[in-house]
Amino acid sequence: DQQVKQNSPSLSVQEGRISILNCDYTNSMFDYFLWYKKYPAEGPTFLISISSIKDKNEDGRFTVFLNKSAKHLSLHIVPSQPGDSAVYFCAASMRNNAGNMLTFGGGTRLMVKP
Amino acid sequence: NAGVMQNPRHLVRRRGQEARLRCSPMKGHSHVYWYRQLPEEGLKFMVYLQKENIIDESGMPKERFSAEFPKEGPSILRIQQVVRGDSAAYFCASSPAGRVYNEQFFGPGTRLTVL
Numbered sequence: 001d002q003q004v005k006q007n008s009p010s011l012s013v014q015e016g017r018i019s020i021l022n023c024d025y026t027n028s029m030f031d032y033f034l035w036y037k038k039y040p041a042e043g044p045t046f047l048i049s050i051s052s053i054k055d056k057n058e059d060g061r062f063t064v065f066l067n068k069s070a071k072h073l074s075l076h077i078v079p080s081q082p083g084d085s086a087v088y089f090c091a092a093s094m095r096n097n098a099g100n101m102l103t104f105g106g107g108t109r110l111m112v113k114p
Numbered sequence: 115n116a117g118v119m120q121n122p123r124h125l126v127r128r129r130g131q132e133a134r135l136r137c138s139p140m141k142g143h144s145h146v147y148w149y150r151q152l153p154e155e156g157l158k159f160m161v162y163l164q165k166e167n168i169i170d171e172s173g174m175p176k177e178r179f180s181a182e183f184p185k186e187g188p189s190i191l192r193i194q195q196v197v198r199g200d201s202a203a204y205f206c207a208s209s210p211a212g213r214v215y216n217e218q219f220f221g222p223g224t225r226l227t228v229l
Contacts, residue, residue, distance in 0.1 A: 004156075034217065043118070043205050043220035044157070089156055100209070101147065101170060102218060104156035 003027045004092050006105035013112050019077040021108050023090035026071065030092035034102065035064060035075045038087045047088075048075070080112045116141065118208050118221035119188075126227045133193040133200070135224045139208030146189045147207045147218060148181060157205060163189060164211075196228045 005024045013019045021035075031052035036044035050057040050064045050073070057064050063076045077084055087109050091102040119138040127133050139146050144164055149157040159173040163183035174181065178196075183189040193200055203225050207218035 006156075036220075041222070041225075043120075043207075043222045046217045046219065049217060091157075100145075100218075101159040101162055101173070102149075102157075102207075103159065104149075106156040 002106075003030075004090060004103050004105040006088075006090060006108045008108050009106070010109040010111070013080045013110065015082055015112055015114050016079045019075075019080045019084065019110055019112065021075040021077075021088050021090075021110065023073045023075075023105050024071060025073075025092050027092070027094070027103075028071070029094045030103070031095050032093045033064070033066060033073050034091045034093070035062075036089045036091060036104075037084075038089060038107070044089060077110075080110075082112050082114050085110055085112045118206055118219055120204075120206050120221035120224050122224060123222060124225050124227070126229065127196045128229050129197055130195050133196050133226055135191040135193075135204050135206075135226070137189040137191070137206030137208075137221060139189070139206075140219055142210060143208035143219070144211045145209045146183050147209075148189075148191050149205045149207065149220075151203045151205065151223075153202070160191075193226075196226075198228050201226055201228045 034049040035047040038044045048059050048062045048064050050066050066073045087107045089107045090105045146163045148160040151157045161174050161181045162170040178194045180192045203223045205223045207220045209218045
């Protein structure tokens with residue numbers, strides 16, 4: 001039972017354009033969402049997060065949108081740069097979870113072409 | 115401020131041997147999490163520990179796997195009698211205490227290969 005899904009395994013975007021990565025979740029108890037970026041042979045690096053009391057959070061070129069009614073979140077990167085090429089994971093957590101464990105999606109591989 | 119440290123980075127074991135993976139959290143972090151990533155999949159939660167306590171081990175396989183986070187020293191994930199299906203990347207993450215929501219900071223991972 002996959003509670004967090006990233007339905008696009010890969011995405012290719014031209015440098016300078018917008019990259020939109022999508023994530024869906026099924027558990028309505030999730031109330032905190034995070035995006036991580038991962039390069040090969042490295043650990044995931046935290047990018048941006050959003051609490052369920054918000055519908056948007058912005059940090060530089062990265063913006064995360066949350067649609068609670070649709071149980072959907074997306075990460076927008078604009079403008080995209082070649083260095084953004086990596087695997088992006090969305091993750092979800094819930095307040096009542098004793099350990100704040102993260103439930104991850106399967107990842108989307110982003111390729112930004114120069 | 116050093117990040118999360120994991121060693122070894124690569125570990126090769128034969129079936130039936132034991133694997134020990136070590137994780138030192140970031141300075142000032144008292145919460146440690148272990149995740150496993152199988153090839154072409156996302157990370158799956160295994161266990162959450164604080165110093166000398168296992169808080170949540172709901173993601174740990176029932177047999178052969180154990181974890182500890184002693185008062186002194188790194189957290190250890192131990193896999194006894196490894197099988198080929200244990201081949202994966204094992205990531206440790208840490209976070210500080212005292213906040214409702216914490217970003218978790220990940221180490222570089224240990225890639226376990228079972229021959």
